[in-house]
Structure formats: C-alpha cells, structure tokens
Amino acid sequence: MKKDQIYINHWLQLKPYTNETNIDLYYLNICNTIYAKIDIGEKIVLLSYISQDDLKMLTCFIVSYFEDVISKIGFWETFQQQYKSQNNKQLPFYAIANQDYNEGDINIQDISFLIWYYINTIQKEHSISPFNKFILDISLSAMEVFEEEYEYVPENDKLKTCYTLAKNVDFYDVREFIQKVIFSGFLFYPDINQRHDLELEELLLEKKDEEEYMKLSYIREFRETYTFNKKSSLLAMSASEWGYHFLKNTHQKTQGAETISKRVVGFFLYKNQDKNLIYLEHIASGKSFELTKKSFDDYNNLKEDEILYIGLVKWEGYWWFSGNYYKQEFNADLILDQKNSAVDRASVNFLNPTEYTQSFLEDQKKTFLKLNKGSLTITLPENKVDDFIQSFITHHNDTLKLSKEEIKESEERIKKEGFFHEEFSNQEEDQNFIDVNEKVVLFFNPSSGIEIFYGLETIFPNETHNSNLLEITKSDIISLLFSPEYSPELIHYFIKKFKNKVSILKESPLKEYIAELDFLLQFSKINHYEEQNRITFIGNS
Template sequence: MTNDKQRIYSGDWKPLHPYTGSASTDLYYITLANKVLAAIRSIENDLAEDDYRKIDPSEQKELACILTAYFEDVISQTGIFQAFSRVYQQKYGKPLPFYSLDSDYTPGEINTEDIQFLIWHYHMQLNNLDIAYSPALDTFAAIAADVMELFEAEYETAPENEKLLHYLQPDEKEQHNLYALHARFLWLCTQSYLFSNNGYLLEDQAEALADEAKENGLEDQIPDMVNQLCNDFGFNQVTEFMRLTPPHWLAEVLGPESPLYDSLRSMGHKYTGYYRYEGGDDRVTRFRHIATDRVLEVTNRSLVGLPRDMKNPSLILRTGFVEWNGEWWLSGQITSYEDSEDLIGQITGDDDEYNLFEPDDDLPDDEQQIILTDILSTTVGEEGQTLDESDTAWQAMLSDEIGEDFFIAQVEAGQIKGLQFYDDPGRLLLDNLRFVTEYIKR
C-alpha cells in the first residue's frame, strides 16, 4: 500500500502556481503527476542508495510536479518552455542544447528531449551545481521516455489551465501598471517550474538578511528589508538561462507580438540606494542619489499614495528606482531617516553606494589568471579526495571570481583541460560551452 507521504497532493502542486485557491484542472494534473511519480520511482528504486544519480522520495515528488507542470504549460499554451526554446534558437541556432534533434522534435509541443533537459536542470540545481551531471545520463533518458509515454497518452484530451493562462496575460490596465507586471515576472522567475530554484535562492537571501538584521538589533525593520530584497530580485536577478532577467523572460513568454514585449525587454536595472528629494513639477519629482550626486527625474505616476514626508528635503530616503518606457519609476519600500553627519559619512563611504550606477566588471585578466592557476594546481579536495583535471576544471567553472569570457578563452586556448560532464568523456560540455558557462556564471 502506498504511503500518503509518497503521493502528490494539492499542497505539493500549488506552489508551482501563482494564484490563490484552486483551478478546475488541478485534480486532473495532480492525478497525472502521481503517474509521473510512479514512473520516476520505478527507475529510482533500481539505483543503489549511494548512486550519485539517486534522489530521495521528496525530491522525486518535486521532479514529478515540475515535469507535469511542463506538460500543463504546453497544453495550456502559456508559453514558458516555448519562450526558452525560441530564445535558445535565436542565440544558438537550434531549439534545445545538448541533444541531436530530428524532424520529430516540434517546438511548442511535448518532446522527450524537453523532458530529459528538465530532469538534468532539476538535478543540477538540486545539488547547487556541485555535480556536473551529464544531460545524456541513461537514467535521465529512461525517465524521460517513460514520462513521454504518459504525456502522449493524455495529449489529445488534457484540459487547459485557463486560470494560469489568464494570469500570464495582463489586461489593458495591468499593462500600464509596473507593480502588476512585477508580480508576474517575479512569480515566473522564482516559482514557475522552469525557474523554481530561484525561489529557494531568494528564500536563502531573505533568511541571511533577517539573521544579519537581528545581529544588528534591527528586528523591526526585517519586513521592510525583505520586501525590498524581493522587489530588487524581481527586477535584477540574472537567471540561469541566457543571462536574461525576470522582465525579459516575461516579455519572451508573452511573445514578440505582445504590446508589452519591447518595454519589458528594454526594462533597466533597479537602483536601490540612499536619495534626497530635490523638488519637481506636475510631471516628475526629482531625487538626488547622495553618494554619486546623480539626479533622477521620476514620473509622478509612480508616486501616487506614497508618504508625504518623502518630499521633505531634510530627510534621507532609502528606496529604489527603475527605468521603464523611458521614465524612472519608484518601486519597492521607502524608508526615511533623519539627516545626520554620521549617516552621510556612512553613505558616502560605502563602495556599493558609490558604484551603484556602475556595471559589475570582472577582475583584471592577470588577477583572474592567478586565481585560475591556483584552482587548477589544487590536487586534494576539502574532504581529502584526489582531484583530477576534470575536477579542477569544474571548480574553475564554479568560481565566482573567474568571468565567463575569460573562462571560455582559457578553455579554447587549452589552459583548462579535462572539462567534461561527470562520467561522460565526450565533447557534450565543450560543444555547449557558452550555454553551460552562462548557466553557471550568471
């Protein structure tokens, strides 16, 4: 008899969906997810407990929900995976990395290779990229084949989730509301099946922020700080796929024919820092960034309902602004502070504030070379294990201090040797080097 904890219920399925309550299709997809789970479990049960490919029962449930959500996405024509395939096609000339695709592969429909790719993606994110899983693993292929059989049997009769489709199609009023759009692209890139690991990343950042606030006696400010973190994350987070941010991905999901496509694709970085009110008129309000002296003219449409004291020039404001459709918009929490020499000194002496509007740059090549040489010369791991060329090459890939372009140049120059997926001595990683490097070094 199957243990209740080994089945998928509404509480397992709903976190991958943006709405409260239930959709009329939920029962159908939960039932299908349990069939997918059974297919996954039958293959997982044949793996030894110490097999690096094996995932535990709770992870099997997560994977089953993710694969079923992919099927729901295709059936409902919400366009999440289709957006990924289209962007990848534009950049790399085919709709999917890693696999040799024949005429049976059809973007926008269910494909075995899509399922196998999602299984690889789940395993990579599950282990924080520490294991270089091969996308061609036999267990991944076996699960994908069995799940595809289930999906093919349901393809013609599966119901569309109109509630999900409606959520991802902003109405006329919402198209002009930055905050309504923010809610959608934040959900898309933190909770949808394709980007759900970013939600765990955001949770980790929020917990770390809360712990730091407690250490500094700022418990009462934690809700505001977390609110700001989530708001910034939605605008600025670089995703694991093609270095696109959440607004850019919502644009691609809506498609080039959407009236929002160009404005979302061109949405800029959000700059959260310390500002002072500088005056304004009936169209804009000006705020001066204290550390850099830069003045932003912010549309008054983004200031409706905000506290009056934000226009008090004697106060220092911590808030954020993002450029959208050629205008600066205020977004997120506003915290006000009494002006003081100590606070001004802290602000002007903060490198993050001073460099707020500057793009993040890689370290100079000579410094990256020193770091790379040190990584490649390491022969013993943290647990005393012997490291070979493939191990150190992967560690170099994971290093935050080695930039994407520098890393690829060193691989192509032959300085980084042995770069491959684990237990896959072919060229699968090298033939997809740019994609995998972007995937890791985002």
C-alpha cells in the first residue's frame, strides 16, 4: 500500500522536463513537509471540494511558487506586474500594508491567493471564498516551512534555462516557447492546462474509433486553439500575451511575441504566388491573406482556385502556417456554404475596426430602451418573449426605413444566423413546450445585443416588482458572479443599478468581490473574453 505522500511524478507535472535532478528532490521534500502539516480537519474540508490527488498537486503548486521566487523564474512576477498595471495594487482580495508585504519575496498573502485560485479553477462546482479559514491556516503552515528553508533552498537553474528563449528565432521557435509557458508553467496548471487536457480527453474518447493520423490531427488542432485563441482565468490573457509579458519581465528580447495574432482556421482559395508569398482568399469573408513561403513547403503543388483548409497566425507582419492543412478541388457548393456562414465570416472579425459594429449596436440599444421604458432588462413570461422580439425587430426596422424586401430578408437572416436561442427562433413549431409560468429575463448587452436568461427574475425584477429585491440571497449573487453563462456586462449592469438597493452586497465576501469585480469577471467568465461579439443583425449588414 502506497504511503500518503507526494511523489516525484506529482512534482514533475509542473515542470517542462521529465527527468528529475537533486534540486527537484529537495523541493519534493518541502512538498511533503507542508503536506504533513495539513491537519486532518483541513484535509476533510479540502477533500469535500477536490480529490486527494488534487490536494497533493495543490501542495506542489504552492511550493512551485516558492521555487519560482527563489530561482527568479518569473511566472509570479509576471502575473503581479500585469495585475498591478490593471488595478494599481499588488494582489486581489487581501489587504496589504507596506510593512508586512515584500514585493519580489515570499508573502503569506501570495500563498493565500494562490490557494484560492487553485481550488476555484481545479473545480467549478463550488465557489470558495478567499477568506475561508482553511486557506489562511494552510498558508500559515506553508509560510513557516518556507521561512525555515529560505536560507538553504537551492535555485533551480535547469528550470530557469528552460524558460529562456534563444536570440535568433522564427515563428515556430516563439510558438514553442509560448506553449512551454502556458502548458508547463506552474501558474497555469490548474487552469488552462487542465482545461486543455480534460477537453482533449473527452474529444479523443468521442473519436476513439477513428484512424490514428486523425487523432493526431485533433491533438494538434486542440493545442493550436489553446495556444492562440483561448484565454487564461487569470486576467483573461492569451498564451501569446503571457509569453510576451514573461519575456519582457525577465529582461529577454520579446522576439515579436507582441505581434502574434489570433489564429484563423478555415477554407481558403489559392490564387497565386511569387518568390516569397502565397496569396490566399478567405472564402467566407473574401479577405486576402499573404502566407510566407518560409512556413509552407508544399507551395509548388498548389493549383489556382484549389481550396485549402489551413490554420494561419500572423507574426511580425506575415501570416505563417500553423496547425493542420489539407486541400481539395474547387467546390462551388462548399464556397456557397462558406459565403453564407455568419460563423465563418465572423472568424476574421478581429482583423476589422469595430466602429460600424459599435454604431450598429448603439442604434439597437436606443430601440430597446425606447421600447422598454429606459431599462436594459425586462422580465417576461416565456410565451411573451417572441412577441417582444418581433416588436423590437419591427421598431428597429422602422428606424432604418427599410423596404419590405429588405425587412423580409433581414428576418430570414435572423432566423438562419441570428444570435437568439434556437428555442425562440422556432416557437411556431414548439408552442406546446412553452411554460406560460416560466419567467425569462432579456438583457440588451451593449457589446453584443440581446441576451436571454432563465431563473433571474428575482434578481432582475421589472420596475413594478422591486420588492422582489428583498428575496435575493448571497447564493444568487455568487452564482451571478461565478457562473460562466452570465456576461460581464450583465453583472456590471446589476451592480450599477442595485448596489445601494440590495443590502447583502455590503456584506463579506460580496463586498470584497465587488471591489475586485473586473478581476473576478475575467476569472469566472473567460468564455465571454474568448468569443467574438455576437450581434443580432437586423436590417442592412
């Protein structure tokens, strides 16, 4: 029977290498010292939220922070510098007095924050308060061990070397470094690293009967998506943003990491080429892309108007092939489908200025406010939602002065490609499934259009039912703050409108959460930071 202790395989999960050194064994011993100091009561509490293996990894995670600061690796410093630049203070949640906090050194507040972060990312079922007693108790125990070891603990030079980028590099070297930061750096283990592994595991289970080469392509595609298009729970930053700031904070040349774009993946028409570049047309949007031949060896085998499915990333002014690629003959049906796909057109929206989008949304917002007595939310019975939306469409089309043909075309486009939930676009067919007693909240999000939510009628009552605000509980607010389905804009709207009307917002931990609202929304709603704006197109687009 195995002892209840931490083994080297646990520790190495937080490292970019697989063979331990004597220094790794030294830090492993510190892990076990801290793990042994967690008393049975604290373990019982922790194990009600996370598994025993996750508890062991939490200990390794805390000690990796110690190693990072001692060895001057740079992960913790990079996070602190970025947080401080956004919030003008050292750390979320915890009160810091200058005399009891040494920036750049080991601090108990850092440990407490990291425990909070770990537990709230490794599991999502429970929202654990940063002021929970067991967090403080474990932080105190860890700090005692760190203070005892401080004068003797060795620096991990091998680890520092792993996070040093060479001087003469190309896009693929920079990509590899960024992937090492995000997939091997201790700071991202409970977050983006675990999300990547769990989602990939689910996908491969679903595709278990496919050929091996297809499975490898899924793995490659997944890694590419997480490298360029996903965000971390910490500060909602991408891997390339973390890579850039890590290089900058560790006084290395950034090697163009700041120029890396989001990844575009989709169908392109091959047009022609010259000595250095391959000219492609993104089928859905019609946009032109210039692919550097440095990144694509198969350029001699391309034929005009062949269709390429390919991933592209821009680095230092040029598009580079990144991920998977295959080609096929010209296909008119595929091209038509692509040109009619709002999703595929939107995949390159990040390349466009947003002035038109913002102007369009502002016009929609005015219509919504006019129709709804100046409020951005309205609570309706489910069977009245379709009527409200149709009224909204009619009023907005009237302001645009569209012809009958344009109105009909816009309504068809809404049904086909609109942002509204599917159940509302098919209500004529689904009337039997609508619950007349079910309440639905509609919110006009100034950044994306109308959003529809169930179960929020108490939190967002109509003006004539403001007494319902007395029924709001702490659990309601915590769910609103932490649930990924509710947009950041909805939360800001709620706080602005009801901060002085809902007394529990002034109680702990809600008042501390509200003080850190931007950080908390970045943390809990990363899907909203990853997505492109979703717009309900009404009228000309």
